[in-house]
Structures are given as structure tokens and as C-alpha cells.
Amino acid sequence: MPKDHKQLPIFQYPMSSDTDQRLYVWGLAEHGALGNQRQLLRQKKPQHYVPYPKRLHFAEQNQVLDATCGYGFSVFSLDTKENYKVFGTGLNTDSQIGYHAPRKGNPLNVILAPAPIELPFKTPSQTRVSRVAAGRAHLMVLTDKEGVFTLGNNAYGQCGRRIVEGENYFGNQLVHQIPDVDGASVKTIVCGQDHSLILSDKGEVFAFGWGADGQTGLGHFGTEWRPSRVVGDVHGENIVKVACTADCVLALSERGEVFGWGNTEYGQLNNEQQVNSALSLPNCRGLGKIRDIAAGGTHCMVLNEDGEVFVWGYGILGVGPQVDRLKEPTRVPRTLFGWNEYQPDTRVKSVTCGMSHSAAVTNHGDLFTWGRNRGGCLGLGHTKDQFFPLRVAIGARVKKVSFGVDHSLAICQPHV
Numbered sequence: 001m002p003k004d005h006k007q008l009p010i011f012q013y014p015m016s017s018d019t020d021q022r023l024y025v026w027g028l029a030e031h032g033a034l035g036n037q038r039q040l041l042r043q044k045k046p047q048h049y050v051p052y053p054k055r056l057h058f059a060e061q062n063q064v065l066d067a068t069c070g071y072g073f074s075v076f077s078l079d080t081k082e083n084y085k086v087f088g089t090g091l092n093t094d095s096q097i098g099y100h101a102p103r104k105g106n107p108l109n110v111i112l113a114p115a116p117i118e119l120p121f122k123t124p125s126q127t128r129v130s131r132v133a134a135g136r137a138h139l140m141v142l143t144d145k146e147g148v149f150t151l152g153n154n155a156y157g158q159c160g161r162r163i164v165e166g167e168n169y170f171g172n173q174l175v176h177q178i179p180d181v182d183g184a185s186v187k188t189i190v191c192g193q194d195h196s197l198i199l200s201d202k203g204e205v206f207a208f209g210w211g212a213d214g215q216t217g218l219g220h221f222g223t224e225w226r227p228s229r230v231v232g233d234v235h236g237e238n239i240v241k242v243a244c245t246a247d248c249v250l251a252l253s254e255r256g257e258v259f260g261w262g263n264t265e266y267g268q269l270n271n272e273q274q275v276n277s278a279l280s281l282p283n284c285r286g287l288g289k290i291r292d293i294a295a296g297g298t299h300c301m302v303l304n305e306d307g308e309v310f311v312w313g314y315g316i317l318g319v320g321p322q323v324d325r326l327k328e329p330t331r332v333p334r335t336l337f338g339w340n341e342y343q344p345d346t347r348v349k350s351v352t353c354g355m356s357h358s359a360a361v362t363n364h365g366d367l368f369t370w371g372r373n374r375g376g377c378l379g380l381g382h383t384k385d386q387f388f389p390l391r392v393a394i395g396a397r398v399k400k401v402s403f404g405v406d407h408s409l410a411i412c413q414p415h416v
Contacts, residue, residue: 020414022396023059023067023076026050027407028375031072032112033090034407051376051383053394053410058087058114067411069404070134070191073097076114077129077141084116085129086141094137094169096152107171117141119149120175134404135191137169142189147179148198156194157225158209181206181227192244192262198227203238205230205251205278214276215247215262221276232277234259245353245403246297251278256289258302266298266314267327283312283328296353302329307347307363309337315356316371321387336389337368354403360389365397367410375406 025034028049035056063079073090075097088097089111098117100108119141121127131142138152138159150159153169154176161176180186184200191197195209195216206227207216214221217230230251238254247263259278260269269275284290288304295301299313310329311317317324318332337360339346345363352359357371357378368389369378376383379392396412 021059021064021399022412022414023056023064023409024053024379024394024396024412025056025074025407025409026053026379027377027404028072029407031091031407032110033069033072033074033404035074035089035112035114049375049383051373051379052381053379053392056114056409059411062087064411065129066131067400067402067409068132068134069402069407069409070096070139071136071405072407073111073134074114074404074407074409075117075132075134075139077132079128081125083121083124084118085121085124085127086117086119086132087114088117088139089114091137094153095172095174096134096137096139098151099171099173101171109170117151118175120177122146131189133189133191133196135196136193138191138194138196140189140191140196142186147177148186148189150176150178150196153194154225156210156223158191158194158196159225160196160208160227161225163223163225178227182229188242190242190244192249193246195247196227197242197244197249199239199242203240203254205234205239205242207249210247211276212274213247213263214274215244215249217249217261217276217278219277221274230261230278232259232261233280234278241293243293243295243353245295245355248295248297248300250293250295250300250302252290252293256291256305258284258290258293260295260300266325268295268298268300268313284310287329292349292351294351294353294358296358297355299353299358301351301353301358303348303351303360307349308334309348309351309360311358316385316387318358318370318387318389332389337362338364338366338391350400352401352403354408355405357403358389359401359403361398361401365399365413367392367394367398367401369408377403377406377408379408 066077075088128144133140141149187201198206219231241252243250251259258281292303309332312326348360370386400411
């Protein structure tokens with residue numbers, strides 16, 4: 001028996017490091033935004049949507065720093081010294097993921113797998129892409145040394161350059177660079193549907209693009225292509241985060257105060273239809289110090305320092321099928337996020353809004369989603385709407401989640 005024992009094979013499984021990552025994608029697959037369309041079409045029964053998280057092996061072959069979802073496309077930034085640091089997949093009708101030409105010379109309007117986006121880096125070996133943000137049909141790329149690059153649709157000036165009447169964006173190879181904003185470095189970038197937001201390292205917010213609902217916060221409802229400082233109650237405040245999905249914007253100050261501007265037809269900000277300058281939101285002042293914010297198409301969410309989630313606005317808000325409109329921030333019970341007497345340390349650490357769906361990530365790396373489930377974008381294994389937060393089955397710790405209109409992605413770290 002001891003001899004047999006010695007002959008038994010010993011398997012030693014590798015342990016993951018802190019830098020190991022996995023990227024999961026799910027939702028509608030027809031537009032190629034999941035990056036694995038060829039694999040899905042080769043199956044006996046082609047999948048038009050994937051209602052559960054599926055690993056994208058592209059991320060395991062490359063070190064992904066950031067990822068974002070646009071309207072039918074996805075973009076990934078890589079930690080590399082090579083020229084190609086940003087890759088895109090999905091719809092490319094407005095060259096929002098770069099110019100891609102096959103051998104015949106005709107540009108592609110759909111990319112089925114992550115493909116490199118050519119950007120005019122001056123020092124590619126020294127420049128690092130720290131963040132990517134996507135709108136309806138435009139893209140922003142933030143670097144650590146060369147400012148911001150923008151590409152895609154600029155019909156409303158959302159790329160930060162002059163609007164050219166009749167410009168054809170399909171097959172357009174133009175990439176615009178924004179080196180700084182009013183002499184300040186760019187800290188982070190955010191895209192709405194057709195407008196863009198920049199947060200400077202001085203804590204100031206700059207906006208440009210479509211402003212018909214006041215979403216640029218510039219004190220008017222016109223279009224502005226120049227990155228311009230947001231006016232109103234944010235003046236003199238040190239803003240640390242900006243959130244936007246469509247045309248309603250939230251901003252969070254260092255003191256934990258919440259500000260908002262843009263479309264407010266569902267009572268997200270006040271009783272008006274639109275707000276064109278930043279307002280301090282009094283209904284958020286009694287919620288404790290706010291740590292995170294999220295703004296969807298018709299609803300908003302905030303997270304306080306105790307890990308409590310508050311939601312208001314219109315839609316499937318996560319507090320049951322009988323409630324589709326809330327005028328005041330209402331707490332989502334923490335038990336819905338896994339808290340119980342056996343896990344008293346469980347708390348939400350970040351919140352995210354899509355157009356009509358929401359997500360929360362806990363300190364254990366668990367992802368909870370709820371809302372409209374278009375194309376299976378909630379990742380719950382089906383396409384039915386979800387009225388309460390429900391845990392998504394991902395075999396890894398979720399670090400970041402991004403929502404498109406009908407697809408989603410999550411950057412994760414393996415458990416072992």
C-alpha cells in the first residue's frame with residue numbers, strides 16, 4: 001500500500017497573482033460587442049445573445065487596464081509598451097473603434113473580435129492608457145502623458161473638435177487630441193450619449209457636446225465643441241467623481257456632497273424638465289457621507305460610507321415590481337446584497353447604472369444586477385426583467401463592471 005501511495009501522481013495547480021485578470025462579457029452578441037462572435041456562430045445552434053457571463057480569452061492573453069461598453073461596441077486598454085494599446089470590437093458605423101480596412105480597401109462597419117485601434121502616440125513606449133470611455137458612437141481614451149484622444153461621431157462636438165457639416169464618420173481616420181483642459185491635466189473621462197465630460201486634476205469638471213437637455217452644465221441648452229468649465233454650485237468644489245450614462249449627470253465632491261445637471265424629467269434632480277447648470281442635491285444630504293454615485297437613463301443611485309445603496313427616479317429600481325417611481329432617495333435593503341447574521345461584514349463598495357438597469361459590487365467581489373434585461377444584459381442566465389438585486393454567477397472577484405444598452409462586461413480577479 002505505501003508503494004502504491006508513492007506512485008500516485010501529484011497535481012500542483014498554479015496560484016493566481018494580484019495582477020492576474022479575467023474579463024467576462026454577456027448580453028446581446030449580434031453586433032459583435034462580446035468579442036467572440038465567430039465562436040458563437042460556429043456552434044450548431046448559433047447564439048444571438050449570451051445571458052450569462054462568458055470569459056473573453058483576449059484578456060488572458062493581454063493585461064487589460066480598463067474596459068468600457070458603448071452602444072453595441074466594447075473597448076479595452078492594455079498595459080503594454082507597444083504601439084497598439086487600445087482594442088475595440090462590435091459596431092463601427094462612425095469609426096468609434098477606429099478605421100479597419102480589409103484587403104479590398106473598404107472600411108468595416110462591424111468588428112467581430114478585438115482589433116487594434118490606431119492612435120497617434122508621440123512616445124508609445126512611455127505612454128500608458130489609463131482609462132477608456134464610450135458614448136453612443138464616440139470614444140475617449142485617457143493617457144498618462146499625452147492627454148485625451150477622441151474618435152467617432154462628432155455631430156454635436158462630443159469629440160472636442162469643430163463640427164463639420166456633412167462630415168462622413170464611416171471610414172473616418174481622424175483622431176483628435178485634447179492635451180489638457182485650461183492648463184490642467186486630465187484626471188478622468190466620462191461619456192454620456194452624445195456629450196463628454198472631463199474631470200481635471202484640480203477637481204474641476206469640463207463638458208462638451210450635445211446640450212439640449214442641459215447635460216453639458218454650461219448654463220445654456222446649446223451645442224458646444226470646446227471643452228468648457230461646468231457652471232453652478234460646483235464652483236469652488238473639489239470634485240472627485242462624475243457619473244453619466246445618457247443625459248443626466250451626477251458629480252461627487254471630496255466632502256461627499258452630490259451635484260447634478262441635465263435631464264431631470266423623472267425627478268432625478270428637481271421638479272424641472274432640464275437643468276443646465278450644476279445644482280447641489282439637498283435630498284442626498286441626509287444619507288450620510290456619499291462614497292459613490294451612478295446616473296442611468298431615468299434613475300440615479302448613491303452609495304454612502306456605510307455601504308448603503310439609495311435609488312430614485314423611474315424604472316425598475318430594485319425595490320420590487322410595485323415601485324417604478326421614487327421622488328426621494330430610498331434605501332435598497334442590505335440583505336438583498338448578501339448581508340446576514342453569518343456575513344455581517346458584507347457591504348456594497350461600488351454602484352453602476354446602465355440606461356435602464358443597475359449593478360452593485362460588494363467588498364467580497366460579488367456582483368448584483370437588476371432592471372431591464374434586454375438581450376440578457378443582466379447576466380442572470382435568462383432575459384426576464386429583474387425587480388430585486390440578484391447575484392450574478394461569476395467565478396471570480398469583480399473589480400469593475402460596465403454597461404452598454406444591451407451588453408455588459410466585468411473585469412475580475414481570480415479567487416485562487
